[in-house]
Amino acid sequence: MTENGSFIVNGSERVIVSQLHRSPGVIFLEKSLPTGRTPTAQIIPYRGAWVEFEIDTKDQIYVRIDKRKKLPATVLLRALGWESDADILKLYAKTERLVLAGWQEPYTLKDAALLTIFRTLRPGDPAGLENARKHLSWLLFDAHRYDLGVVGRYKLNRKFQNIPVYVRTLRPEDIAATVDYLLKVHNGIAPKDDLDHLGNRRVRVIGELLENQFRMGLFQIRRTTRERLSTDNDIAKVVPSSLVNPKPLMMALREFFGSNQLSQFMQQINPLDELTHKRRISAIGPGGLHRDRATAAVRDVHRTHYGRVCPLETPEGPSIGLIVSLACYGRINPYGFIETPYHRVDEDAKLGPVEYLTADSEDTAHIAARATQRNGKQTGDGDAAASEHLLPVRSGEDVLSLPMEKVDYIGVSPQQIVGISAALVPFLEHEDANRALMGANHQRQAVPLVRPEAPLVGTGMEAPAALYSGALITAKRAGTVTSVSADEILIYTGETLHHDQELQTFKRSNSGTCIHQHPIVAVGDIVEAEQVIVDGTSTENGELALGRNVLCAYMPWGGHNYEDSILISETLIKEDTFTSIHIEEFEVEARETKVGPEEITRDIPNVSEQRLTQLDEEGIIRVGSVVGAGSILVGKITPKGESEYGPEEKLLRAIFGEKVKEVRDASTYVRPGVEGVVIDVKVFSRKMGDELKPGVIKRVKVYVASKRPISVGDKMAGRYGNKGVIAKILPAEDMPYLPDGTPVELVLNPLGVPSRMNVGQILEIHLGWACHELGIRVATPVFDGATEGEIFEMLGKTDLPKRSKQSGKSILFDGRTGDPFAQEVTVGYVYFLKLNHLVADKMHARSTGPYSLVTQQPLGGKAQHGGQRLGEMEVWALEAYGAAHTLQEMLTLKSDDVLGRREIYESVVKGLNPEPPGTPESFKVLVRELQTLGLYVSLDKDEDCLLQPSSHSVIIFEVCFSNPPAPLLQATGFV
Template sequence: MSIILKQFYKHEQKNQFFSDFTELQRKSFLNLLQNGLIEELSNRNPIRNNKNNIELIFYPEYYKLKRPKWNVRQSILLGKSYVAELYIPVQLMDKKSKKIQLKWVLIGNLPLMTKRGYFIINGAVRVIMNQIIRGPGIYYSEAIHQYDSFDKKNILMNQSFSRYYADFVSLRGYWLRFSVDKDHFFWAEMKKTPKIPLLWFLLGIGLSERVIFRYISNPKRLLQNFNHSLQTDFAVTKKVKKLQLNNYLSNNLVKNQINGNIIKNSKKNDTFEIPSIVLPDSSIMAWDLISKKLVKKKKMSILKSQEQARKWLFQRFMNPRTYDIGMIGRLALNKKLNLSISTKKHVLTSYDLLFATDYLMKVEKGLKNLDDIDHLQNRKLRTAAEIIQIQIGVGLIRLEKYIKDRLNQIKVIPKMESLITTKSLNGALTEFFGTSPLSQFMDQINPLAEITHKRRLTSLGPGGITKDNATMIIRGIHPTHYGRICPVETPEGKNAGLVNSITTYARINSSGLIETPFYKVYKGQVIKNLGIFYLSSDEEEQINMVAADINLSALGFLPKNQIPGRKKDNFIRFFRNQVHYMSLSPIQMISIATSLVPFFEHDDANRALMGANMQRQAVPLIRPKRPIVGTGVEIRSVADSGHILESITGGIVSYVSAQKIIVHTVYK
């Protein structure tokens, strides 16, 4: 009796566009070896002692990895880690005696990824989850607050007011927010510090009043806030004139307006004398006011307070060692605020803050739109290698602190081997692989479970959200998920919607954004000869697209009648001349596990979810066979998992035994 094998989703000819299903893991680790490792080591250069006479410099461009002591199989059998020793040329220089030491130094053991996309730590096979988080940049939002009040007739009224925020998100550094309160005053807010009037902050960051009032659309708002803060935060012993805006404020802002009055802090009753001679411009005044706002000391000279405030602002937002928005954050700021600052500038600049203030004013007036935080253009995928790079940075910070302590304690330059220890980097990596929720023991029930685990996305973990506080909006499906994140495959329970899978055709670009492929459509004809075009979610906002299951003519033309399509969040019917792109395949919007479910489009969504999840729990057969009903993805999913033997070239299998397989090819 013969069994007819049937395959559905007629897309066999499109399998050539499938990228390797484990490429996401391997490609990211290659980027770590080529760029990430060098970047983290360069961030620590140079390391100096307190006297600034001894200097240590890494040369990360010339690093070397020693071949692992055990191979993959031996590491698993012996319970060892599959790691490579990391050697870097280091230069130690004494500026007084002008002695220089230059040696290759071992700084730690770097875990290596196998060709199947996993790590081996103490004999255990581990996978690093991909994390999807809010990308670095600036985000504008609105919060509506409700409160009860009584009117003139003593009737209880339920009223509300809106507050607007501009949040600066960084890869590493302090949290910063610009806000507009219910009285329409502008503030700069940071954690564990009092909020600062925004004009003070802009002046203290180094901007002159002339520049501020040239680029701010409504400078009177900032001046009103400045007057209000002077009246509420400080008690003035003599009358202080209100600041007036003519063309621009003069450079002698303090001299002309405050006129050397004594300002007394109302909270601690401390007096501070501000002579007009010492304050030549507004930036110095702002530094002094910020220092008195943040540092609560009984006595402080005006010069000391200026220096302290200047250092405080620089250390928080302008020091590359403590604050980093990355190249992605810089591109996002330039695009949002219409700036042209160099992409190598990975800290906040004064013009970032200035134009962010002007944008916030326009958002409050309704001239600019708020940001949708669930839109994928505002979400960045942090791959496994990027997460490891962060841990390498943590280990190098510990190493830097250890080296500085050693250099400050000794009087004579020691040998290089005694100055650099491997405990710092090894400890940070061991701690991460052993305790982090993003490092998990690989699911090896069957090949599908393994390959799905490597392509999983999570919103949880360090820098992400917690499952107890996640709302339904965060867990829901967004229109930008089409072709990028599977709407079906997600766990049941508390993690529903927080742990997802990447779709079959999707890939990750250099900015950490998920891209999905399309065919170009020109005047109603699908141009397949040009190949496929990968678009990110923000690029997709500008196009009219139709699904892949639209019937085409023999020459590749779309139907003449109106056809259903999508633009942004709306489903619209287009004529074929209005269509820009066409999807590649019907299974483009789902993950590998979901695409293995036959007829899933006729199934209930909940049952399709259960079917996709339960496939990963199936135990493999002793004698595997082809499925009676297939979808065409089975071969690629098993092949890319690494669980089958693959021949380098095609041919005819003439002999099979437990010891060998003979394949005859037409090539010599």
């Protein structure tokens, strides 16, 4: 486990995502039946059998144990000791009518009730009284079999009587109290529970998940140990090592970290991506929900999410609402419930100490949000004006208007409602929720830039987010910097030893981006403890810097920014504004094979010396080499098997011996679309003492770094869900320019704003312009941001023209003609991100390549160097156009006509006219499929039918069973 909360498993960094699941305890719900709604009660253990009670439409109470056949609840009560009617009547004297409905059952003895329960739970087993008593005790009251857990007992105690927390099994009093409360719910005296309330859902963190796996492994060890003890005759000679096999425990832990749904490969596009992945909470996983079966009610935002779960940050796909993030100030208590902090309000309307409340505790309190008043002071600052106002107050499911004196708690911050990503979006309060969700997610996809820049308009969360992500390095002690280099910083702390801080340089992240740290202190600087001394990926001076501030204009430009397309200036390429570094990893293994060992070597058959110039003596590419598609990175040869030789060659080899060993080229080549510089090579081998997998002789890892400037087809986005694709890169002289001659760097379509209702970007562009002109940076926190008046007040302090100060717009001139545009244009500085959807990773082309073994059709997808899929809908479209020749080419020559495609390739190379298409391979496969069914199928082209325009019969199938000499069946089909 690392300092930053991730795990290194088999050399890769992984994150264990916390799981949100239904809390153990008792819950009272309503079930919909065809006859109406009926109340139910469920006692949910942490481990063991469920006990469910329900009241039917005839007011009879039934119980269902371990999801088996239901029984009258009076049977279970009698089995637990309340044997007579008088005993049961004492329990529920106030709800006599409902209890009497169960008296008609002829169960008057405890023993009869026990036998009835046993027959229901174990219908095939012989029913004995002692067996029945033991079985019920073992099922519900045995600590080895049944465990409520600390949380389950805590939840039961909140509903019913206080039983010590260490009692983790059910007691008869718990069952009696459950029935009593269920009757109250049925009579409308007590409220029913909400399944989606965060008081009824808790979080399993890594420690608990690992503990469960550990328990399963230990149980298996105990079972096998007992089996061995029972089979060993001579106990005196038994040693512990022969009895106890630790493998089940090791396998359980290995399986958990390696393949469990909650153990995920850490997302590491940028520091924010890494931070939010660790704060993620998933309702999916073992013992949780399934994407296909989860209802809208489970996915929806709940009132108890306030301050605990971010209502915005969730995926857009099938996992929406099932994978969420912890809110900024949320924390998980020892019971697994999410808490959020509030200030307690004293009797004199002053703020008291901070208290963390769970969702259950919050239900009975009057809580006001931390919001800004008109006079600029926040709610709860203790001023007289604030106490006179009526505040919107949450009280359970209701919203009331109360004076300050009647408020119990006040939030600690306006931004406590949202998570880290959403808290980085300025003017979030002016956003539509759908676009705010996209904006929060886009920031996690931002590629680290070579020259990152902190936003002019931030929220104040940039520094904490960067610090807690682990991207920065802080000084562990106060001292003086004595040495600074690219790899380490030495700090003299007043003692004899220097404090050494090592830096990471050009390391590959899990997502293929570049992790690079650089010092921001100089020799002689005096640093304090916890002061930031090293900037990391996507940070600037200790603040998160995911993108760049660019001069932007909202205007149409010749249709090139139609439908969210983006027009950018060539300046952004020349100045490396949005240039990023990506690192590809290539791994090669030399293994032991049945016909001999593989070898990493420079001696590769049928490869010219010119192509081997960049390889060293061992056949590995040299660091610093510039490589492109098709370059050899590691030379490797594999011995050919004896089965590949013909019989004559085998005989000659047997007579004359093996003169030359036949090998084939198995070298690693650079994939198409990848080019760059080799920045590192790592070699692991058994000779050097490295630990490798069984059968592996040597392993080589080659890292290729490529520098990618922004290009046409790359996806970019702001922080407001305003995403788009680069459509055109214009020379700076052709871009629209301001009256002072400054060319605009980015042109966005104004039609992308009104329908999306993400108005925050307009406020950002005005405030960004003012900040740039004044040379300052501002923080405008979410739900407590700058007002329109404050923005225009800042614009008024600038040296901009008077009209621009009043409107935030400016006259722009067309760079191509020099003429002014007809209207003033909204112009200013916006913060834009380059997302990890790069055209270089998606662009793909194929002329020839690999084919499927059975159908002989080209493979699909870029990974297989495949072709473009032509499905049935595309066939219909070509048929509708009457494009017969194109359609025939697509289905034969360009697909699975093996002979025809070879001939047409030759005719293209030689410049000859192509031959007509032949029979496609997939048709031959169909014929062979029919032959496997015992049918003889032959293809016969009827020339007479082809010459008659009126006939539609083109191909005749003659089908007969294989064994009979004469055809038994003939069929005519159409193709």
